[in-house]
Amino acid sequence: MPMPAPSFQRAKWSIAALFCFLGFQYGTWVSRLPALKTRLDLGAGEVGLLLMACGAGAAASFPLVAVLMRRLGSRRLSLASALCLTAVLAALSVVPDYPLAVMTVCADGVAVGCLNVAMNAQGAALEKEYGRTAMSQLHATFSAGLLTAALLASAVTTATPSLPAHFTVAGSLLLLLLGCARPALLDDPDTGPAHPDTSERRRRLSPPSGRTLLMGCAMVFGTITEGAMNDWSTLYLKDVVRASATVAPLGIAVVSVMMLLARVCADRWRTRWGDGRVVRTGSTVAGAGLALALLVGGVVPTLLGFACVGLGAAAVTPCVYVAAAERGSDSLALVAAMGTTGLLGGPALIGFVASAANLTLGMAAVAASALIVAVTAVWIPWRARVPAVG
Secondary structure (H helix, E strand, C coil): CCCCCCCHHHHHHHHHHHHHHHHHHHHHHHHCHHHHHHHHCCCHHHHHHHHHHHHHHHHCCHHHHHHHHHHHHHHHHHHHHHHHHHHHHHHHHHCCCHHHHHHHHHHHHHHHHHHHHHHHHHHHHHHHHHCCCCHHHHHHHHHHHHHHHHHHHHHHHHHCCCHHHHHHHHHHHHHHHHHHHHHHCCCCCCCCCCCCCHHHHHHHHCCCCHHHHHHHHHHHHHHHHHHHHHHHHHHHHHHCCCCCCCCCCHHHHHHHHHHHHHHHHHHHHHHHHCHHHHHHHHHHHHHHHHHHHHHHCCHHHHHHHHHHHHHHHCCHHHHHHHHHHCCCHHHHHHHHHHHHHHHHHHHHHHHHHHHHCCHHHHHHHHHHHHHHHHHHHHHCCCCCCCCCCC
């Protein structure tokens, strides 16, 4: 006998626990990179390769995710990949050498790719089943998980420098979050049969449609905008704008706070104006605001331009995930993998432009990326507006 469907709020908070889980897990081990660097005696290049291994694992996970989504469904894949991420965190606390650390972090990236697709599929299913917007708020809980991980890292390291002690506490909290998520996750009613017929196999093996590639393009340039701002805003304020050492870190803070606040509110904007208009308008605000700030110069105009990026880019990835999920799990997996590629390659691309010319031109490339999202969004089939969020 099938279990009764959970209420909208109960299901939303269960799925939100998954988003918080992913942000918290990632923020936990990244916040202790200095300790890992010291314990394994790593150089800056080796730390960079360690981070690259995580992104490469996530980007390369697309074929596996597509298969697992069909066979397990988003509910079971969410739980399985979350357990893997908890185990990875435990392994990182005791990994004895650099090669094993790279392998462990690469496995972390694969599990991140699996959970990212599965939890966004859950979020899209929630909106479809209940006819209410929620995806932007779910992404806000990911940001909250990152922040909580940073605060916990600061608190634990004040008491003890022990990496196993910190990761034991964090792992316990991750299992608690997973326990909160499990009861009200949504089932996958459209999971296919174990042995699909020949026509179904041909459909699944067919190349992605043009619309799916458009969504992937929007996701790539949207994540380039997010990732580059996180990596380069402080350096731009310090080296180009000549902000003080106290003011320069405010660039990341302004972008992060505006993005978190916007994601809390963005579901209401989606309800009122629709996903397409929110993405087009937001990306235009992000690109034009940053471009104007680069032209005017100065600390205050630059911070205002960064605020425009946080405000305008906040709803891009949640809306694209919803649109991709409408076209099936394979499309969602491909779009998510393309987004990971943008997040991984974007900051490096900006660094290349800055090396070849200057950082101002590199930041102009960020503004151009946001405007490309606005143009691409014109041809993406967006979900129709739905009733007000609860």
